[in-house]
Amino acid sequence: MTADIAVSHVSRSFGTHKVLDDVSLTVAPGELLALLGPSGSGKTTLLRLIAGLDQPDSGRITIGDIDASSRKPKERGVGFVFQHYALFRHMSVFENIAFPLRVRKAGKAEIRARVEELLRLIQLEALAERYPSQLSGGQRQRVALARALASQPRVLLLDEPFGALDAVVRRDLRRWLHHLHREMNITTIFVTHDQEEAFELADRVVIMQQGRISQQGTPMDIYRQPANIFVHEFLGESNRIACHVVDRKVLAEAGYFLGHTQGGDGAATAFVRPHQIAVRPSASGPWRIAQIASSGTHARLTLAWQEARLESGMTADALLAAGFAVGTQVDVAFTSGAVFRDGGAPSALQNKPGETSGSALDAGRTRLSVL
Amino acid sequence: MSATISRSRRFAWREPSILPGFVPSLIFTLLWLGIIVVGPLAVMLWFTAGLGWRGFLDMVLRPRVLADLRVSVGSAFIASVVNLAFGLLIAWVLSRYRFPLRRIADALVDLPFALPTAVAGIALSTLYAPQGWIGHLLLPLGLRIAFTPAGIVVAMMFVSLPFIVRTVQPVIDDLDAEQEEAAHLMGASAWQIFWRVSFPTILPSLLTGFALAFARCLSEYGSIIFIAGNKPMISEIVPLLIVAQLDQFDYRGATAIGTLMLGVSFLLLLMINLLQSWVRRRQNG
Amino acid sequence: MVRILLITAALLVMVLFLVLPLLTVFIQALSAGFGAYVAAIADPNVTAAIGLTLLIAAIAVPANLLFGIVASWCIARFRFPGRSVLLTLIDLPFSISPVVAGLLEVLLFGLNGLLGPFLAVHGVQIIFAIPGMVIATIFVTFPFVAREVIPLAQEQGNDEEEAAVTLGASGLQIFWRVSLPKIRWGLFYGVLLCNARAMGEFGAVSVVSGKVFGATDTLPLAVESLYESYEIQAAFAAASLLALLALATLVLKAALEWWHRGEIAASRPRTSARPQKAA
Numbered sequence: 001m002t003a004d005i006a007v008s009h010v011s012r013s014f015g016t017h018k019v020l021d022d023v024s025l026t027v028a029p030g031e032l033l034a035l036l037g038p039s040g041s042g043k044t045t046l047l048r049l050i051a052g053l054d055q056p057d058s059g060r061i062t063i064g065d066i067d068a069s070s071r072k073p074k075e076r077g078v079g080f081v082f083q084h085y086a087l088f089r090h091m092s093v094f095e096n097i098a099f100p101l102r103v104r105k106a107g108k109a110e111i112r113a114r115v116e117e118l119l120r121l122i123q124l125e126a127l128a129e130r131y132p133s134q135l136s137g138g139q140r141q142r143v144a145l146a147r148a149l150a151s152q153p154r155v156l157l158l159d160e161p162f163g164a165l166d167a168v169v170r171r172d173l174r175r176w177l178h179h180l181h182r183e184m185n186i187t188t189i190f191v192t193h194d195q196e197e198a199f200e201l202a203d204r205v206v207i208m209q210q211g212r213i214s215q216q217g218t219p220m221d222i223y224r225q226p227a228n229i230f231v232h233e234f235l236g237e238s239n240r241i242a243c244h245v246v247d248r249k250v251l252a253e254a255g256y257f258l259g260h261t262q263g264g265d266g267a268a269t270a271f272v273r274p275h276q277i278a279v280r281p282s283a284s285g286p287w288r289i290a291q292i293a294s295s296g297t298h299a300r301l302t303l304a305w306q307e308a309r310l311e312s313g314m315t316a317d318a319l320l321a322a323g324f325a326v327g328t329q330v331d332v333a334f335t336s337g338a339v340f341r342d343g344g345a346p347s348a349l350q351n352k353p354g355e356t357s358g359s360a361l362d363a364g365r366t367r368l369s370v371l
Numbered sequence: 372m373s374a375t376i377s378r379s380r381r382f383a384w385r386e387p388s389i390l391p392g393f394v395p396s397l398i399f400t401l402l403w404l405g406i407i408v409v410g411p412l413a414v415m416l417w418f419t420a421g422l423g424w425r426g427f428l429d430m431v432l433r434p435r436v437l438a439d440l441r442v443s444v445g446s447a448f449i450a451s452v453v454n455l456a457f458g459l460l461i462a463w464v465l466s467r468y469r470f471p472l473r474r475i476a477d478a479l480v481d482l483p484f485a486l487p488t489a490v491a492g493i494a495l496s497t498l499y500a501p502q503g504w505i506g507h508l509l510l511p512l513g514l515r516i517a518f519t520p521a522g523i524v525v526a527m528m529f530v531s532l533p534f535i536v537r538t539v540q541p542v543i544d545d546l547d548a549e550q551e552e553a554a555h556l557m558g559a560s561a562w563q564i565f566w567r568v569s570f571p572t573i574l575p576s577l578l579t580g581f582a583l584a585f586a587r588c589l590s591e592y593g594s595i596i597f598i599a600g601n602k603p604m605i606s607e608i609v610p611l612l613i614v615a616q617l618d619q620f621d622y623r624g625a626t627a628i629g630t631l632m633l634g635v636s637f638l639l640l641l642m643i644n645l646l647q648s649w650v651r652r653r654q655n656g
Numbered sequence: 657m658v659r660i661l662l663i664t665a666a667l668l669v670m671v672l673f674l675v676l677p678l679l680t681v682f683i684q685a686l687s688a689g690f691g692a693y694v695a696a697i698a699d700p701n702v703t704a705a706i707g708l709t710l711l712i713a714a715i716a717v718p719a720n721l722l723f724g725i726v727a728s729w730c731i732a733r734f735r736f737p738g739r740s741v742l743l744t745l746i747d748l749p750f751s752i753s754p755v756v757a758g759l760l761e762v763l764l765f766g767l768n769g770l771l772g773p774f775l776a777v778h779g780v781q782i783i784f785a786i787p788g789m790v791i792a793t794i795f796v797t798f799p800f801v802a803r804e805v806i807p808l809a810q811e812q813g814n815d816e817e818e819a820a821v822t823l824g825a826s827g828l829q830i831f832w833r834v835s836l837p838k839i840r841w842g843l844f845y846g847v848l849l850c851n852a853r854a855m856g857e858f859g860a861v862s863v864v865s866g867k868v869f870g871a872t873d874t875l876p877l878a879v880e881s882l883y884e885s886y887e888i889q890a891a892f893a894a895a896s897l898l899a900l901l902a903l904a905t906l907v908l909k910a911a912l913e914w915w916h917r918g919e920i921a922a923s924r925p926r927t928s929a930r931p932q933k934a935a
Contacts, residue, residue: 053389053818073389074824086819090837099833100823151824388734390817391827396730400742403723407798408748411760414770418763457669464666468659476667478910482674484849485902485909487856489876490895493883494677497684497892504676529673561658590753593858593876597883610755614863617759622768629759636751 004029004187005050005155010059012045019045020056021211030185032178034202036192038234041208043191044083044159050189051080051157063155076155079148083160085140087132093119093143094128100151118146121180138169142176149184158190162197174201195235199223207231229269229340238271239310243339250339250349254308256286259351261339270349272337274300274313281322285331289324303332412633419630422623430627438604439612442520446608447588450527451535451581457528458535458580459573465536466543480536483529488593495526496597520606522598530594531584538580542573575650582646586639590632681899684892696893705878706897708786712861712874713854716793720850721843724801728839729831732809733817743806749798757795758863761788786872788864797854801846808842809835841916845909852905856898 005027012020020042027033035043048054050061052073061068068076088096097118101111119125122142132140141161148156161177162170178201181188192198198205199219206216215227226232233240242253244267250258258270279289279301290304299319303310310332314322324330337349419427430436465477483491499506499516506517516522546569554564592610600606603615609632616625686693696702727746731739749757763769765782775782782788816838820830858876865872873881875898882891 051822053822073822078822080819080822082815082819084815086815088816088819088834088837090840099820099825102833103820103823103825103829147819147823388814389821390733390814390830392729392831393734396726397736400723400727400730403727404742404745407795408745411764411795412748414764415760457673460662461666461670464663468663470663474910476670478906479670479674481906481909482678482902485852485856485905486678487858487876487879487898487902489858489879490681490856490898490902491677492858493879493891493895494680494684496883497888498677498680504680505672529677532673586751590751590756592753592755593862597880610753610859613755613759617762617863620768622763622766625759626763629756632753632756636753640751 004031004064005189006060006062007046007050008060008062010046010049010056010061012042012049012054012056019211020049023059023208023211023213025206025213025216027187027189029187031187032181032201032203033189034192034198034205035189035208036195036198036205036234037208037214038193040210042211043208046208047157047159047189047191050155051078052076053080077153078155078157079151079153081141081144081148081156081158081161083163085132085144087140087144087147089132092129092131093124093135096132096143097146097150099147104151114150118150121149122146136169137165138173141165141173145177145180149186154187156186156188158188160191160193162194163192170197177201199235207234209234226338226346229271232271232338232340232346236273237311238273239277241270241272241310243268243270245339245341252308255306256308258337259334259349261349262347263339263341266341268339268341270337270339271346272310272334272349274311276335276337277303277310277312278333278335279303279312279314279322279324280331280333281324281328282331283329285329287330287332289326289328289330292319292324292326294319303330415626415629415633418622418626422627426623427627427630430624431631433624435603435607436609436612436628439607439609442523442605442607443589443609446520446523446527447585450524450531450588451584453524454528454532454535454584455577455581458532458584459539459577461532462536462539462543466540480533483531483533488530488591489597491529491594492526492597495529495594496522499525499598517598518600518606520600522600523595523606523608526595526598527588527591530591531587534583534587535577535580538583539573539576542576543569546572575646575653579643579646579650582639582643586636586643589635589639678899681892681895684888685896687892688889692889693893693896696887696890697897699890701873702875702878702890702894705873705875705894708789708873709855709875712786712790712793713851715790716797716854717847717851719794720797720801721847723798724805724846725836725839725843727802728805728809729835732806733814733835746799746802746806749795750803754796754857754859755863757860758792761792761795761860761864765791783864784872789861789872789874792860792864793854793857796857796860797850800850800853801843804846804849805839805842809839812838841912845912848905848908848912852901855901 007023007025010020010023011018023042023046035046037043045054049056050063050068052068052071052075056069059069063076063078066076073080088099091099094115097115098111101114106114115128116125119128122145124139124142124146127135127139132143135143145158145161162173165173174197190201202219204216205219205222207214207222209230215222215231222231223235226235232238241258243250243258244253245251245261245263245265247265248260248262250261250268250270252258252270258272279287287303287305287310289301290309291302293300293302294316297316299314299316301312301314301319301324303312312332334349334351336351338346339349340346422430461480465473465480496517497503499509499522501507501510501515501517503517506515509516514521516525550568551564554568559567590610592608592614595608596611599608599611601611603612607615609628613625613628613632616622616628685696727742731742752760762783764771765775765788766772767776767783769783780787782791816834817830820834825833855874856876857874858880861874862877862880865874865877875894879891879895879898882888882894
């Protein structure tokens, strides 16, 4: 499949600060791609380079079969939605959306037809004569999108489209954008720092850090096989456990057994997510619940044993059903996890059935003590 | 695949922007600026340079010039200091209190900005002349304002009052109510709260306002010449001196003093800018 | 209690210093009755002065408006070394005494000035004639529009303009459809202040004018002429016109500020906090 957008060895520096370092990626036609990363990762810069709002110091950008590097934004056929919408404050919604058409000297009837079509698409027909200051954040966002689509661009670029909105509106718009993309099937790249958003919306995710691409792939691929610790931690919360591997057994430095893994012996770091820790009440269990924090629908348990601390998560309903309270003695089991060694891809943490992970190791740290 | 050197290299001396029209607008701006402002200034400085250091000092250190400088600077100082009090009072009242006619009073503060100086000049002169409304009230007290150095101070006060009010007002507007409430809860009296909590915050802007007022007083002409006595050495301000010398075609003298005034304006401007950035740093710190 | 004292004191000061002079103008103007007032204004020398004032303003204000608009595009929308130097230079006419401004012109265009001989040879009269007064007024009112518009344009940022670029607009289209509407009220405000100063300028124009009452006197100069010749009532009659202009300016200023208080509050402190040097 030919790429619709190809970024090839692109670098960009601002002064002495290298914002993008030899970045290459391709976007397939009709694909919805997310550029995901923390602030300073270069994702917005990359988007702006593709849009033509900035020029790379080196490298090439191709859109369709045109070498876009030398083209001005309007010749690239991109629609761009700014983070803060950049709606024309002195124009009505109708005029905002009509702007790209007016600028191309389209006929009145044509403009009216197209704008009304877009207003229907974004479901804001009733607000055509309103001004941006009279709209809510979510409405403004939709107008900005309609405006970007008005000139029928071949590529749609969105810079943190939902960043300035509150959680509920964000979720609604996410769903709406997904639906829109399905309908229009236009190649789309959007930039976000919200991992959940990227994963929920995108066909493919590109994770960036400090001007370089850490990993790219489908959301499921990345989740299953994070390329390095940065990606793993970026995807979500994780317990970081210092450990070492002996004979394919993973033993925590704090003195408990984690499970089995592939690969050689040596020092390592295990990452176990809160939901990958199963907690069962047990009169003899070495762990106890040190703290319970509820965030409405979910609860976070802090488990303690000697000096070790683990964060486990469960739904509030499950918590209530289990009847956990601070001080309850529990058994801890690691259902899965990832083991990272210096330089590279992790190996999976696994548990054989019938084995008690989370149990204490004896003083020699090589054998399991059976309690 | 060869790397493409981007366009931005060509404009490495400025931050690249995708907005068009930079060069034409810059050329237009520079041209206009050069013809209207820089050119004439350069000419005057060139003329002054032609006098030489010795010549310049000769012109500037003449007794009449020194005396007039004393009059201008002295009156400007007094007027600005007095306006510190009046300006602070008015700014405080306008900012903190609600009362009928407040809007009108607020707009009125800008009157000296908007009123042509000649109009202010004759109005003040008539008002403070011995037969004028205020003048005849002060006569029995032995106070003569019009046609004396005191008249200069009064005219300068009229002209510079808004500078202090408008510089201080925003700062008062922004005073943190919570700080004052905290002080009140701790038992401070209204005066103590003002003096210890509010005033230190206002002080920098007062100084800035003072500098602005002072600079204005020095360069003012139209409002003053009607009410001042305009007697050389006694009640003549420096701008008038320049005019007098031009009338007598003493271009060299006028140029020297003009350059002197320019230098003083620059110094004051520098001081004001430094003050303002100091204020900004304090407020953001 | 303190409150009432302070308010009274402040109002007293304002009445004393601001209101009384203003009242004096009108009372003196009408001191010989309304008929005399009208006669004074209708006097051909005064009407000539009014005409000249209007003419000068009609040239100076649009010129500085144009400059303000172009300078705001160049300075507010781009970043380049020397930008702050440009800003300082633009502000310069503000900090200079109007008399010095007039002096500058005399040195440039006067008989003994730099271009004096050249102009004399070509029979062009600038100093002591109307062109000189126009130039002096342009100099003195030079920064007014730019000072209002540049900070405004800067605070508004380039987002909308950049969006317009991505939507395919050309430079002129961006300026006309996007930028200009945004800075509209700043332009009105600047023009208002520029005009007030242009019509009321005294010091600079006085230095370069021929001071021939009826030919090269603007209204402020006519006021001076009349006053010096002890035609007090006539002088104040002419002055009253300027005072009315000042009041109209204040009212429009307040109206503009109130109209756009949302925008102003969001972006910057009160405009009038910055110094303006009247003649």
